[in-house]
Amino acid sequence: xxxxxxxxxxxAGNHADDSAYGGQKFDVEKTNKVxxxxxxxxxxxxxxxxxxxxxxxxxxxxTIAVPAAILPLPYAFSQLSWGPAIVAxxxxxxxxxxxxxxxxxxxxxxxxxxxxxRDLVKSVFGRWGFYAATFFxxxxxxxxxxxxxxxxxxxxxxxxITYNPDGDSFKLPYCIIVFGCFQxxxxxxxxxxxLRFVNALSNVxxxxxxxxAIGMSIHNGHQLDRSTINYEVPGSITTKIMGVFLAxxxxxxxxxxxxxxxIQATVKEPAILNMRKGITMAYCLISSTYFTxxxxxxxxxxxxxxxxxxxxxxxxxxxxTIANIAAIIQITGCYQVYCRPTYEYFxxxxxxxxxxxxxxxxxxxxxxxxxxxxVVITFLAALIPFFGDFVALVGAIGFIPMDFLxxxxxxxxxxxxxxxxxxxxxxTIIVFYSIVAICACVxxxxxxxxxxxxxxxxxDLA
Numbered sequence: 001x002x003x004x005x006x007x008x009x010x011x012a013g014n015h016a017d018d019s020a021y022g023g024q025k026f027d028v029e030k031t032n033k034v035x036x037x038x039x040x041x042x043x044x045x046x047x048x049x050x051x052x053x054x055x056x057x058x059x060x061x062x063t064i065a066v067p068a069a070i071l072p073l074p075y076a077f078s079q080l081s082w083g084p085a086i087v088a089x090x091x092x093x094x095x096x097x098x099x100x101x102x103x104x105x106x107x108x109x110x111x112x113x114x115x116x117x118r119d120l121v122k123s124v125f126g127r128w129g130f131y132a133a134t135f136f137x138x139x140x141x142x143x144x145x146x147x148x149x150x151x152x153x154x155x156x157x158x159x160x161i162t163y164n165p166d167g168d169s170f171k172l173p174y175c176i177i178v179f180g181c182f183q184x185x186x187x188x189x190x191x192x193x194x195l196r197f198v199n200a201l202s203n204v205x206x207x208x209x210x211x212x213a214i215g216m217s218i219h220n221g222h223q224l225d226r227s228t229i230n231y232e233v234p235g236s237i238t239t240k241i242m243g244v245f246l247a248x249x250x251x252x253x254x255x256x257x258x259x260x261x262x263i264q265a266t267v268k269e270p271a272i273l274n275m276r277k278g279i280t281m282a283y284c285l286i287s288s289t290y291f292t293x294x295x296x297x298x299x300x301x302x303x304x305x306x307x308x309x310x311x312x313x314x315x316x317x318x319x320x321t322i323a324n325i326a327a328i329i330q331i332t333g334c335y336q337v338y339c340r341p342t343y344e345y346f347x348x349x350x351x352x353x354x355x356x357x358x359x360x361x362x363x364x365x366x367x368x369x370x371x372x373x374x375v376v377i378t379f380l381a382a383l384i385p386f387f388g389d390f391v392a393l394v395g396a397i398g399f400i401p402m403d404f405l406x407x408x409x410x411x412x413x414x415x416x417x418x419x420x421x422x423x424x425x426x427x428t429i430i431v432f433y434s435i436v437a438i439c440a441c442v443x444x445x446x447x448x449x450x451x452x453x454x455x456x457x458x459x460d461l462a
Contacts, residue, residue, distance in 0.1 A: 051266040055196050056278025059263045059337065060100075061285045062199040065206045066334040067155070067327040068148040069254040070289055071213065071309040072391055074297030076250040078305050079243035081233055082298075088251050089294060095429060096255040096403050097283045103260050103407035104275040109414050115265040116341075117258060117402070124410045133406070134345070140258040140398030141338045142377070147253075147390045148331045149381035152179040154308055155324040155331075162317050173382035179328075180378030186336050187343070187370035190357060195336050196266075202333030203285065205326040209310075210289040212323040214296045216313040221300030229302040245443025248436050249392030254290065256399035259341055307391075343369055384452065393448065396440035404433040 051059075077085040106120060107113065114120040117137055122130035153176035160170045189195060221229075233240050264275045297309045306312050310327065313320050346369045351362045408426050417423060 050268050051196065053267065053274035053277035054281065055200075056263055056267045056275050057281030057285075058200050058203045059196070059266065060257060060260070060278055060282035061206065062202040062330070062333045063257045063259065063263075063337045064255060064282060065203075065210075065286050065289055066148060067209060067308075067310075067331060068144075068151045068334075068391060069256070070206075070210060070293050071151075071297075071327075072250050072307050073254060073290060073294035074217075074301070074305045074309050075307045076247040077294050077298035078231075078303050079233060079240075079247035081231060084244075085247070085294070085298070086291075088248060089254075089290060092251050092255050093283070093287055093290070095433070096257075097279065099404060099407040100257070100260060100279045100283075101276060102411040104264060104272055104279060106407075106410060106414060107261060107264050107272055107275070113271075114261055116344075117261045120261050121406065121410065124413055133402070136398055136401045136406075137258045137341055138345070140256060140394060140402055141341050143390060143394030143398050144253075144256060144338045145335050145377050146381050147394060148335055149176055149179055149183075149377055150385045150390070151308065152176070152328050152331045152335075153381065153385065155310065155327045158310065158324050159321060162321060172385055176382045176385070177378055179331075180374050180381075183332070183335055183339075183377075184370055184374040186332065187339060187374065188366070189336070191340070195333065198333045198336065202330045205330035206285065206289065208326040209323040209330065210293050212319045212326075213309055213313070214292050216319055216323070217293075217296040217300040217309070220313055220315075221296075224300070229300075229304075231298075231302050234303060242443045242446055245439040246392045246447055249395040249440030249444050251395070252400045252404065252433075252436065252440060253391045253395030255286075255403060256395065258399065258402040259337065262341065339370075339373060342373060384448075390444075390448075392440055393444035396437045396444055400433055400437040400440070405430055405437075 073089070076088075079085075080088060106124075110123060112123065114123060118130050118133040121133035125132075153172050156175035156178065157170065157172050160175070164170075186198075233243065235243070260275075263278075264271055267274045267278070293309070297305055297312070301312050304312075310320065310323055313323070343366070347362075347366065350365045350369065352359070355362055357363075357366075408430055412423070412426055417426075
């Protein structure tokens with residue numbers, strides 16, 4: 001390994017060059033092959049950090065506060081009932097805010113700046129930590145985009161049905177394909193920083209569809225006969241337990257953000273302080289929307305609430321139309337943020353990092369990578385469009401390890417707190433959410449098995 005691959009690199013590195021891959025040139029000595037070990041410490045995913053804490057906040061808000069995270073919350077409440085649901089949502093909010101705060105503080109914990117989550121984990125746990133983080137991050141990124149592609153398709157179909165109530169030609173799989181084609185075009189934007197205006201608009205759209213969902217839930221709820229609204233969880237003991245497991249996975253999905261170091265790489269110095277300001281801003285948006293949408297939606301419809309709240313809302317049609325359009329726009333930004341770790345991983349395998357990003361070789365490689373990625377996501381989303389099941393599964397095996405557990409485990413290993421209560425509190429969180437991950441995974445797999453037996457592939461679900 002060359003000397004350049006091991007020396008610490010500051011954010012304002014002297015050899016930064018925006019024309020080179022990821023904003024930097026690579027010093028490769030007498031070799032035609034650049035391994036991941038050679039480039040990982042020096043790779044800067046985006047241009048050198050120029051973003052403000054405000055931009056960090058709306059990048060993070062885009063990845064977390066999405067329709068696929070917010071709008072299933074009333075359904076999760078219906079599986080838990082009022083008290084346990086509010087406690088579970090409050091615990092998820094507090095735990096992930098705390099873990100994000102810790103993770104931001106590890107950005108350059110040993111004097112070396114880490115621009116990728118998996119490189120940060122590798123610095124703490126070694127090569128096997130790198131492999132584990134890569135696996136969980138890819139599961140979360142791919143699973144998240146699979147789920148939100150289904151949501152985008154549902155919103156498109158809802159728009160079609162609203163103005164063509166008797167039409168059946170524009171089916172859900174077709175809607176998902178249209179969304180996938182648009183995402184392939186958007187995928188040609190070079191990096192995360194280039195998405196800042198898209199993500200700013202996405203945060204506005206979050207407020208739009210959340211406000212409409214709250215207002216419409218209250219409006220439609222008052223139109224219903226309140227005596228018919230039931231809040232008791234139905235079914236057998238087994239069904240109730242599995243419903244609880246599924247709901248916990250959905251709530252974990254709602255706080256998914258497996259790319260905080262990648263977002264932090266876009267932020268100017270002091271990066272830790274600015275990122276923590278951005279985290280606080282994002283969680284103000286999250287807490288203000290999650291609780292209000294979950295409570296109003298569950299209050300309005302009780303046990304009849306659907307896994308995607310907008311499907312419960314009927315009249316008037318114009319605000320529902322606006323909400324669906326806002327949801328599609330917001331999902332576009334979220335999808336693009338989550339696909340970047342996968343693109344970057346394969347670009348390191350198939351692109352020549354010594355050439356410009358705009359070289360013919362690298363443009364062709366990126367074209368092929370983004371094409372294959374979007375074809376796979378679109379095909380799987382259209383094949384088995386069981387949105388609620390995938391939300392819980394991704395939350396269990398993707399987001400809980402990366403967002404609830406790893407930041408705290410790394411902080412304990414690196415900082416080694418001296419006070420016993422700090423160890424006790426953090427170990428309690430780790431054990432509790434490890435159990436939640438296992439339970440949610442069981443519940444999600446069981447429900448997917450049931451739905452696969454009930455529906456055909458490429459099902460035209462509402």
